[in-house]
Amino acid sequence: GENVEQHPSTLSVQEGDSAVIKCTYSDSASNYFPWYKQELGKRPQLIIDIRSNVGEKKDQRIAVTLNKTAKHFSLHITETQPEDSAVYFCAASPYSWGKLQFGAGTQVVVTP
Amino acid sequence: SAVISQKPSRDICQRGTSLTIQCQVDSQVTMMFWYRQQPGQSLTLIATANQGSEATYESGFVIDKFPISRPNLTFSTLTVSNMSPEDSSIYLCSVRPLGQGDTGELFFGEGSRLTVL
Numbered sequence: 484g485e486n487v488e489q490h491p492s493t494l495s496v497q498e499g500d501s502a503v504i505k506c507t508y509s510d511s512a513s514n515y516f517p518w519y520k521q522e523l524g525k526r527p528q529l530i531i532d533i534r535s536n537v538g539e540k541k542d543q544r545i546a547v548t549l550n551k552t553a554k555h556f557s558l559h560i561t562e563t564q565p566e567d568s569a570v571y572f573c574a575a576s577p578y579s580w581g582k583l584q585f586g587a588g589t590q591v592v593v594t595p
Numbered sequence: 596s597a598v599i600s601q602k603p604s605r606d607i608c609q610r611g612t613s614l615t616i617q618c619q620v621d622s623q624v625t626m627m628f629w630y631r632q633q634p635g636q637s638l639t640l641i642a643t644a645n646q647g648s649e650a651t652y653e654s655g656f657v658i659d660k661f662p663i664s665r666p667n668l669t670f671s672t673l674t675v676s677n678m679s680p681e682d683s684s685i686y687l688c689s690v691r692p693l694g695q696g697d698t699g700e701l702f703f704g705e706g707s708r709l710t711v712l
Contacts, residue, residue, distance in 0.1 A: 484654065515699055526687070526703040527638065572637060579699030580691060582628060585638040 485510040487575050489586030496563050496593055504589045506573035507555040513575040516549060516556045517583065522569045530571075531558070534579070563593045597622055597692045601704035608711050613676045616707045618688030623668040626691040629661075632706070633684045641686075644671040668693070678711045685709075 486509040496502045508516075517532035533540045533547045533556065540547050544563075549556040560567055570590050574583040598621040608614050618627065627644040642650040642663055650663035665671040675682050688704040 517699060517701075519701075526705050528703075529700045532699055576699075580626065582626075582640055582643055583701060584640065587637045 485513060485575055485577075485584040487573060487584050487586040489573050489589060491589060492587065493590045494592070496591070498563060498565060498593050498595050500563055502558075502560040502563055502567070502591055502593075504558045504571055504573070504591075505555060506557070506575075506586050507553075508575040509554070510575070510577065511554065512577045515576045515579040515581075516547070517574050518545075518547060518558050519572045519574065519585075520569045521572065521588075527572060532579075560591075563591075565593050565595060567591060568593045597624060597690050597702045599688060599690060599702060599704035601688050601707050603707055604705065605708040606710070608678050608709060610679055610711060612678055613674055614678065614709060615672050615674045616686055616688070618671045618673070618690075618704055620669045620690050620692075623693045624690040625668075625693050627665060627671045628689045628701070629663060629671075629673045630687045630689060630703075631684045632687060638687065641673070644673075675709065678709070680711045683709060683711045 489506045514535040519527040520530045521527040533549050544561050546559045570588045572588050573586040576583050600619045602617045629641040630638045632638050640653050641656045642652040644650050644663050644665040646665045662674045685706040685708050687706045689701045
């Protein structure tokens, strides 16, 4: 089955700086790579996703890049703000309608 | 989108007992999944709840311990059987609504926090 590794486990950044989280996956059949944000005590929510036919996708201050050859994908948050503080999970699946295997999560702390 | 109601939101249980968690969605959904999230940990998939048939379990999870029902397209239950302190966790129902096309987004319930003494 799919195995998703995520790094770093914690990330502390100054407000306004950029944050980068990296994930690798094992199953070459995976084609769908979403990112979820979970604030303390809340449910996980999708923030951005990418499919294997695209190398990069942006949505305002967040972007995701995918390297299928190397089997890794990354989340980039620019101009970080205190409300970006949360746990971020990457995930992978062979198709967008299937089950998701999540990475271990990254605790992002944005300090003013 | 989908509005998901999970019950109970939290419970304290005695060792050896069983507890059933309910997941009710306000619209029909294609896929329903049950995840476990231990404190400070990731989301671990327990099983896919299949409508009208047996659930599909992930490695390490078995039907005798986590029986699942899904009688229709809007409702599912997860039972945690013969509980031990190691079962203390948050259990989350997640769904993918019908008619969502290819968006792929999973919606999560608020979770059921179980503490086993």
